[in-house]
Amino acid sequence: MAAETPFSHQTRAAALSSMAAEPVDVLVIGGGITGAGIARDAALRGFRVALVEKGDFGSGTSSHSSRLIHGGIRYLEHRDFRLVFEASRERRVLLRIAPHLVRPLPFVFPVYRGSRVPGWKLRAGMWLYDLLAAFRNVKTHRWLSPKQVRKAEPALKDRGLTGAALYWDAQTDDARLVLATAQSAARAGALIANYAEVTSLLTPDGRVRGAAVRDVLSGETHTVRALVVVNAGGPWVDALRRMDDPEARPLLRPTKGAHVAVPRRRIGNERAITLFSPIDGRVMFVLPWGELSYIGTTDTDADASPDAVRVTAADVTYLLRSANAAFPEAHLSPNDVVSVWVGLRPLLGPDSGTPTAAPSQISREHRVVESAQGLISIAGGKLTTYRVMARDVVDRVAARLHELDGRPVAPRPPTDRLPLPGGEAAELDVLRETARARGVSDATARHLVASYGSEMAALLNLVDRDRSLGEPIALGRPEIWAEVAHAVEREMALRVQDVLVRRLHLFYEFEQHGTAVAAPVAQRMKKLLGWDEIREAEELVDYFKLVERARAFRAEIGRGSREVTI
Ligand SMILES: Cc1cc2nc3c(=O)[nH]c(=O)nc-3n(C[C@H](O)[C@H](O)[C@H](O)COP(=O)(O)OP(=O)(O)OC[C@H]3O[C@@H](n4cnc5c(N)ncnc54)[C@H](O)[C@@H]3O)c2cc1C
Numbered sequence: 001m002a003a004e005t006p007f008s009h010q011t012r013a014a015a016l017s018s019m020a021a022e023p024v025d026v027l028v029i030g031g032g033i034t035g036a037g038i039a040r041d042a043a044l045r046g047f048r049v050a051l052v053e054k055g056d057f058g059s060g061t062s063s064h065s066s067r068l069i070h071g072g073i074r075y076l077e078h079r080d081f082r083l084v085f086e087a088s089r090e091r092r093v094l095l096r097i098a099p100h101l102v103r104p105l106p107f108v109f110p111v112y113r114g115s116r117v118p119g120w121k122l123r124a125g126m127w128l129y130d131l132l133a134a135f136r137n138v139k140t141h142r143w144l145s146p147k148q149v150r151k152a153e154p155a156l157k158d159r160g161l162t163g164a165a166l167y168w169d170a171q172t173d174d175a176r177l178v179l180a181t182a183q184s185a186a187r188a189g190a191l192i193a194n195y196a197e198v199t200s201l202l203t204p205d206g207r208v209r210g211a212a213v214r215d216v217l218s219g220e221t222h223t224v225r226a227l228v229v230v231n232a233g234g235p236w237v238d239a240l241r242r243m244d245d246p247e248a249r250p251l252l253r254p255t256k257g258a259h260v261a262v263p264r265r266r267i268g269n270e271r272a273i274t275l276f277s278p279i280d281g282r283v284m285f286v287l288p289w290g291e292l293s294y295i296g297t298t299d300t301d302a303d304a305s306p307d308a309v310r311v312t313a314a315d316v317t318y319l320l321r322s323a324n325a326a327f328p329e330a331h332l333s334p335n336d337v338v339s340v341w342v343g344l345r346p347l348l349g350p351d352s353g354t355p356t357a358a359p360s361q362i363s364r365e366h367r368v369v370e371s372a373q374g375l376i377s378i379a380g381g382k383l384t385t386y387r388v389m390a391r392d393v394v395d396r397v398a399a400r401l402h403e404l405d406g407r408p409v410a411p412r413p414p415t416d417r418l419p420l421p422g423g424e425a426a427e428l429d430v431l432r433e434t435a436r437a438r439g440v441s442d443a444t445a446r447h448l449v450a451s452y453g454s455e456m457a458a459l460l461n462l463v464d465r466d467r468s469l470g471e472p473i474a475l476g477r478p479e480i481w482a483e484v485a486h487a488v489e490r491e492m493a494l495r496v497q498d499v500l501v502r503r504l505h506l507f508y509e510f511e512q513h514g515t516a517v518a519a520p521v522a523q524r525m526k527k528l529l530g531w532d533e534i535r536e537a538e539e540l541v542d543y544f545k546l547v548e549r550a551r552a553f554r555a556e557i558g559r560g561s562r563e564v565t566i
Contacts, residue, residue, distance in 0.1 A: 007183050007192075008489050009529060015191035016215060019050040020222035024191070026397050027052070027211060027226035029198045029240060032062035033174070033383050035232035036181035037390030037415075042397060043188035044413035050224060051182070051190055052213050054197035056498045058178035060234045060306065062383065063502055064343030066259065066285060066296050069094050069102050069384045070169035071133055073109070073274065074283040075364065076125050077117075081132060083364055087384045088133035091170055093416045094384070095138070098172075098180060098423040100431075100453030104138040105171040105287075108153050109274040110326075112160040116281045119162050126165045141167035155268030155327050171272070171287065174383060175502040176451060179491060180420040181386075187421070194492055196222075201229065201243045201375065208244055208375045217494065228400050230393055231377040235306040235344035244375045251369060251379040253349035254306070255359040258315035258342040259296035261508060267293045267323060267330050277322040282360050284322055292338060292509060295319045299360040302344050310549060311340040313556035334557050339508040340550055348380040368392050374400070387415055422453025431456060438463070440470060440480070447478035452486075459486050474517050479504050484521055488528045496522050496539040497546055513547045 019027075026042050028035045031053025039051040053059075071088035072080070094102040111119045126141040142165075144152060149164040186192045195216040202210040202223065210225040233240040241248040273286040286295050298315050313334075320332045347362045366381035366389045376396055381389045391412060402409045425431055428449050435445035438460050448456045462482040463470040469482035487493035487503040499521055501507040506514030518540055526536045 006490055007186055007492050009492065009494055011186065012193045012195075012492055012494075015050070015186075015193050016196060016213070016222055019052075019191045019193075019213075019224045022048075023210070023225035023227070024048045024050040025226065025401055026050070026228045026230060027224055028230045028232055029211065030060070030232035030234060030236070031055075031057045031178070031182060031192070031194060032060045032232065032234045033058070033178045033181065033386040034062075034234065034378055034381065034389055035230075036178050036185060037386040038230055038232055038378075038393050039185035039190045039192065040181055040188060041387075041390045041394040041413060041415055043185050043190040044415065044418070045394060045398060045410035047397070047401070047410070049185070049190040050226065051185065051192045052196035052198060052211075052224070053194045054216060056194050056495070056502055057182050057492070058175045058502055060236070061343040061346060062178045062234070063175035064257075064259075064341045065174045065383050066257075066287065066294075067172050067174050067289075068105075068169055068285075068287075069172050071129055071137070072364070072382075072384070073125070073129055073167070073169075074360075076128060077283075078363075080363065080365075081128075083385075084129070085132045086388060087382065088129075088137065090384050090387060092133070092136060093387065094172070094177075095170055097416065097418065098177065098420040098453070100422050100425075100428060100450060101177050101180060101420070102170050102172045103450075105169055105272050107167050107169060107272040107274050107285075108144070108149065108156070108164050109167065110149055110153075110156055110164040111162050112157070113162055114160065115162075116276050122165055126167055129167065138168040138170070141165050153270055153273065155329060156273065157326055157328050166271075169272075171289075172383070173451065173505075175505070177383070177420075179502070180422060183421045183491070184418075192492075194498075195494060198240065198243075203244070203373060206373060208371070208373045227404055228397050229375055230397065231375055232393075233377075234346040235302075237346055237377055237379050241371065241375065241377055244371050244373050248371070250349050251367070251377065252346055253362060254302040254344040255347055255362065256300050256302045256304075256309055256342060256344055257297035258311045258319065258340060259294045260311075260316055260319045260337050261289065261292045261294040261339045262323075262332055262336045263338065264288060264291055264293040266332060266336050267327050269293055269327070273326065275322070275326045277318070278325040279318060279322060284319075286323055286326065290509065295323045299345075301359055306344050309342055309344055311342045311553050313553045315342070316340065316553050316557070334554060338511070339513065340553065341508065346379055346381075366392070368396055370396065376400075391415065422455040425454040428453075435460065441478070443478040444470075444472070444480055448480075451483075455490075458490060459483060462486065473504070473521070474506070474510055474514070477506070477510060479506065481524070484524045485528060488525060493525075494529070496525060496543045499525065500543065501546070507546070507550075513550060515544065515547055518543050 025047040028051040042049045144164045146161045198211040231240045459482045
């Protein structure tokens with residue numbers, strides 16, 4: 001048998017056995033950004049930690065975000081200054097500990113005559129935004145004249161333009177940020193398993209003392225005993241709380257957010273654009289992502305369970321209409337849509353003090369709640385503030401463990417200074433040079449550095465051993481075959497969709513959702529993971545089902561070729 005590799009199907013199997021064999025201090029349910037952050041913080045405090053995720057890491061809300069690590073300019077309107085202050089600080093932290101995954105991004109926020117927010121107010125807001133970041137944002141904002149806006153963003157609507165703010169936030173690869181955080185937790189000693197679902201909580205004496213965990217791939221169930229159980233279920237948080245107390249009042253008021261991605265040349269934006277939707281006046285974004293731009297987001301009350309949420313024709317129409325109004329030459333139609341994604345925001349519900357608020361006005365703050373039976377749940381929050389959320393939860397866990405067995409309260413670990421895997425090298429240019437010097441193309445070098453940071457060395461070693469692994473997976477794309485092996489051996493990818501959707505993003509970025517490469521990827525994974533023909537076929541069927549689901553809005557739109565204009 002091959003030697004055990006870090007963060008692979010083998011470490012997963014070992015983690016499941018270990019957590020079933022011996023009780024853990026803390027069992028974390030949910031492998032989104034919140035659960036991964038909690039596992040990392042708790043493991044760094046020296047606790048024996050287990051984390052179980054029913055799907056793949058980040059497969060819930062955390063890989064369906066707007067991919068922004070931001071102070072949250074629009075929260076200024078709601079006077080949520082504390083949140084903006086905290087999020088701005090976290091933006092700085094994440095830029096430092098994961099520079100490959102969290103990258104500075106310039107935004108242009110144009111103002112027009114009669115805008116919902118007049119120019120003077122936006123100017124004041126921008127100063128406040130810089131102030132709340134202690135003037136330590138990537139750069140402070142600048143005000144652009146109409147002429148400067150036309151030069152900077154020639155495709156933007158010109159009529160009535162009175163100027164624009166040029167300001168900075170950051171953009172991330174959300175799925176990879178979760179993965180890197182989970183890997184970091186594992187390196188600190190956490191036992192981590194994806195495709196491991198909590199089916200019930202253990203309450204032998206009325207207290208929550210662990211959970212029954214089903215291995216989703218084998219069907220086997222393990223009993224995991226834990227001193228403390230943490231529910232980091234994101235939009236599933238209330239469903240998990242009801243396992244503990246069927247009468248539990250909902251903590252959440254989830255709202256649904258959809259995005260559409262289109263070829264960037266069809267819009268023509270150079271930078272990120274912040275705009276007011278002409279439909280309902282909400283703040284929206286058009287964000288660059290390589291050769292694509294994505295438009296988001298909607299913010300509506302959730303009408304489906306987190307497992308069944310999907311992008312509707314109404315979502316797509318809203319997003320395209322809003323973008324068409326801002327970019328009059330774009331004339332985007334549903335035919336331009338390359339991919340869509342949707343998630344539910346696990347926002348705080350009625351008890352948060354905003355019972356009648358519109359979805360986009362619900363607070364993004366977080367809260368830690370402990371049930372009478374001892375289940376600790378975390379609700380609310382954002383990708384940007386996950387580290388603080390995790391710290392607050394683990395402070396509570398540390399206090400409980402101290403009460404339970406008298407151990408000293410472990411000090412907070414420096415999670416704001418310890419780099420995430422791949423984030424050790426601050427000089428990304430040097431990394432890119434190294435990759436080029438080892439024989440990969442410029443595009444691949446950029447892609448590898450942006451995805452893996454200094455962990456890229458492991459991929460280049462694979463290519464050194466087998467040059468064929470340096471070949472592109474699809475002609476004209478930067479992704480190489482070594483990444484499939486790496487995903488399986490070092491990133492716990494267990495399914496074709498793990499590789500194509502969350503490790504490589506070809507599902508979102510490549511034509512026809514990457515269906516052309518699904519079969520060869522499955523073949524490689526078959527060899528790496530020892531699948532039989534049936535499993536290989538099932539993987540492909542499931543992948544095609546996912547593609548069907550992402551395309552469902554097209555059938556709803558009808559023939560699908562009507563131009564959407566306002
Ligand atoms: C459209 C949209 C855009 C957003 N944009 C941004 C943004 O740009 N910036 C930002 O900072 N924030 C953004 N957010 C918010 C952010 O994405 C979320 O706050 C965050 O991802 C929530 O993470 P989580 O880990 O709490 O939830 P999730 O990522 O949903 O994780 C919960 C996990 O629990 C697992 N789970 C559930 N039940 C079980 C069970 N029984 N057993 C095991 N596992 C289970 C699920 O499979 C899931 O993976 C956005 C949200 C949305 C919806």
